[in-house]
Amino acid sequence: MRAIKSECCAENARNAARDHFGTLRAIKSVRCAPSSRNPQSGRKIIKGLEQAVAHARGENTQARERTIHIEDSVDVRNIRKKLSLTQQEFSLQFGFSLAAVRHWEQGSRIPEMSARVLLTLIDKDPGYVRRALGMMDEDEQKVACG
Template sequence: MSEAFKSISTGLTEALEHAQGKPVAAVVHEFKPIDVKAIRSQVGMSQREFAAAFGISLGTLRHWEQGTRQPHGPARVLLNVVAKEPAVILRALAS
């Protein structure tokens, strides 16, 4: 059996055990919901301004703020950085 197959097999076994509530050695990342409205308020922008500044559709931003959807992937990363360093992101986007 190849090393790659062993690694994949181990990962799948751990995933199944985790899904069954068993303790596993794998690192499990739990993501907390992001309060997008609070981030936008902290930056001091309207929904339109925030969406335009960060390349987010207005509809998507509204869904995030209403809690009917959650940001994922790069959008989640961007929002976390905006929450911590909004001036840096805005300066980088302006240049």
């Protein structure tokens, strides 16, 4: 592997990396004029690109990986009914569109991954989600109302 000039401009590094798996070859050829702004940024970008390529090849890069398991299907109607909410109340409380909730419950659409994550959290601990969104739990509302 040829040495990479230590100071590179970020734009040329990004352009060179666009080749996907040809990235390593492209990284080797990146050469830029020294930057007076932050000479470390180019080195960090190149190092990150090299690590990404090594990781993609299956080499040990000490990269942190986290795998989460989210079900492919979520029973939105069951989650909503456990909370004794109408479709409109459920959509308003948790930031979903009413149309999306209806489509999910009818089975004509499947929630995207991010929505499934939120729906899973709502199912497991609705109080936590409400607090995270700045809402009070039903129990807290009863206490506040006296």
